[in-house]
Amino acid sequence: xxxxxxxxxxxxxxxxxxxxxxxxxxxxxxxxxxxxxxxxxxxxxxxxxxxxxxxxxxxxxxxxxxxxxxxxxxxxxxxxxxxxxxxxxxxxxxxxxxxxxxxxxxxxxxxxxxxxxxxxxxxxxxxxxxxxxxxxxxxxxxxxxxxxxxxxxxxxxxxxxxxxxxxxxxxxxxxxxxxxxxxxxxxxxxxxxxxxxxxxxxxxxxxxxxxxxxxxxxxxxxxxxxxxxxxxxxxxxxxxxxxxx
Amino acid sequence: xxxxxxxxxxxxxxxxxxxxxxxxxxxxxxxxxxxxxxxxxxxxxxxxxxxxxxxxxxxxxxxxxxxxxxxxxxxxxxxxxxxxxxxxxxxxxxxxxxxxxxxxxxxxxxxxxxxxxxxxxxxxxxxxxxxxxxxxxxxxxxxxxxxxxxxxxxxxxxxxxxxxxxxxxxxxxxxxxxxxxxxxxxxxxxxxxxxxxxxxxxxxxxxxxxxxxxxxxxxxxxxxxxxxxxxxxxxxxxxxxxxxx
DNA sequence: GCTCTTGAATAAGTACTACCAATGGGTGTT
DNA sequence: AACACCCATTGGTAGTACTTATTCAAGAGC
Numbered sequence: 343x344x345x346x347x348x349x350x351x352x353x354x355x356x357x358x359x360x361x362x363x364x365x366x367x368x369x370x371x372x373x374x375x376x377x378x379x380x381x382x383x384x385x386x387x388x389x390x391x392x393x394x395x396x397x398x399x400x401x402x403x404x405x406x407x408x409x410x411x412x413x414x415x416x417x418x419x420x421x422x423x424x425x426x427x428x429x430x431x432x433x434x435x436x437x438x439x440x441x442x443x444x445x446x447x448x449x450x451x452x453x454x455x456x457x458x459x460x461x462x463x464x465x466x467x468x469x470x471x472x473x474x475x476x477x478x479x480x481x482x483x484x485x486x487x488x489x490x491x492x493x494x495x496x497x498x499x500x501x502x503x504x505x506x507x508x509x510x511x512x513x514x515x516x517x518x519x520x521x522x523x524x525x526x527x528x529x530x531x532x533x534x535x536x537x538x539x540x541x542x543x544x545x546x547x548x549x550x551x552x553x554x555x556x557x558x559x560x561x562x563x564x565x566x567x568x569x570x571x572x573x574x575x576x577x578x579x580x581x582x583x584x585x586x587x
Numbered sequence: 588x589x590x591x592x593x594x595x596x597x598x599x600x601x602x603x604x605x606x607x608x609x610x611x612x613x614x615x616x617x618x619x620x621x622x623x624x625x626x627x628x629x630x631x632x633x634x635x636x637x638x639x640x641x642x643x644x645x646x647x648x649x650x651x652x653x654x655x656x657x658x659x660x661x662x663x664x665x666x667x668x669x670x671x672x673x674x675x676x677x678x679x680x681x682x683x684x685x686x687x688x689x690x691x692x693x694x695x696x697x698x699x700x701x702x703x704x705x706x707x708x709x710x711x712x713x714x715x716x717x718x719x720x721x722x723x724x725x726x727x728x729x730x731x732x733x734x735x736x737x738x739x740x741x742x743x744x745x746x747x748x749x750x751x752x753x754x755x756x757x758x759x760x761x762x763x764x765x766x767x768x769x770x771x772x773x774x775x776x777x778x779x780x781x782x783x784x785x786x787x788x789x790x791x792x793x794x795x796x797x798x799x800x801x802x803x804x805x806x807x808x809x810x811x812x813x814x815x816x817x818x819x820x821x822x823x824x825x826x827x828x829x830x831x832x
Numbered sequence: 833g834c835t836c837t838t839g840a841a842t843a844a845g846t847a848c849t850a851c852c853a854a855t856g857g858g859t860g861t862t
Numbered sequence: 863a864a865c866a867c868c869c870a871t872t873g874g875t876a877g878t879a880c881t882t883a884t885t886c887a888a889g890a891g892c
Contacts, residue, residue, distance in 0.1 A: 363651065397848045399644065403651045406608065410652040418872045419856045432767050433678035457764045464705035519702045522677050642875045663845045664883040
């Protein structure tokens, strides 16, 4: 019987997905995003060709992708220059993941969590108006499962349901842009768990808040949903300040 | 004397930037993003090769970029499939621009403006704490220039200063993610002006609000900055509802 | 007779190589 | 300081061989 693939596996798969060029990307991307090749560094195609043992074509495809992410700029007679950090497409989930795996993880985590503080409360408020009955039910179930995983101190299960919860809220907002931030939130939550920038056991306070958000959305109480979600986010921000000052 | 290149020119340049593959991208990207090739459509490399009169390599490089944006998925034996809209990287400035040029422009504009409503007020609040004296001065100057352009009914000048104003606020917030949303806001403002989803003359009310935001930031009054910016954004949202219901 | 497995045919992307074109930074000359 | 030239480096094309998913048909088993 074929084992069900986990979200993690899925992510891994379409990251290093079969293609050779993805393999190069999966090595070169993190190397740049983590500051191993600081801005201004010049890479040359032949060099990369040799380093990764692949053909020019493959390197060029990988470079094109990095170029689209504004991580590098390729110019004739010069080579492939690493761009200034401020130019990077930091909303690209791949870039987020690469940076989260790198050195200034906690700074990164903080700016992402600040973004969550701005976006998620508004999304929760909208969700209270727009969520379908199905989504309301999902939220209730997920909050309950978070509570159960919390009691069992099962971090992995907690993470899965936490991610799912926030994703449903963002989707239920009915706003496409918010919905797409589900991936970003997922990266943040996964990142802080994987890199141990989190309490060893889930915060019972946070669990309660999630349950209450689910209730508020089901009760169509937009202001409550918004302020409860704000509490969750500032809680996450505070937690970050304690654990990674 | 070499003419200073406008922001518009610069954008055009690194969009269709010299490279042949960028030319393909600049045609294929919008075609997909605007729904001309709806999700599920299958393209084949040879087909694109013929359509654009370029070599295989070039097409593949373009496809790689679209793949990184999650607009398409390339699979052996099947071809290049356009992905479901929900999978697209809608935060990529290029994707935003392409969609804004397409059919459901006003829906798109609305979801982006909702995003602004969530983010910009928070950014303004942070900016009130973190803006440098230089940034405070810039904001004051830009607000004044907006007022002047408004009085002169010079839409083009108004747009430039409006974009610059919001960009400075987002940068002054000190949060990297917010700062990068400057491009998104720029696309939105440009988009609504270019596609005439805007009053023919700038709203005097809005101008006043910008001036007051600049004052609040200079006075280090975070709550005022936040609520004033919120007024600007909900104003923009309301304006959209009136002009593109 | 129906379903499930097996395997061959095939179509499409994937990867490598070799070669020429274009361009722009560096250098040296006036 | 202006200009012309050179050549390193990326950009683009063509052809070829490889890999793998899908499809479909034939046969085995029920």
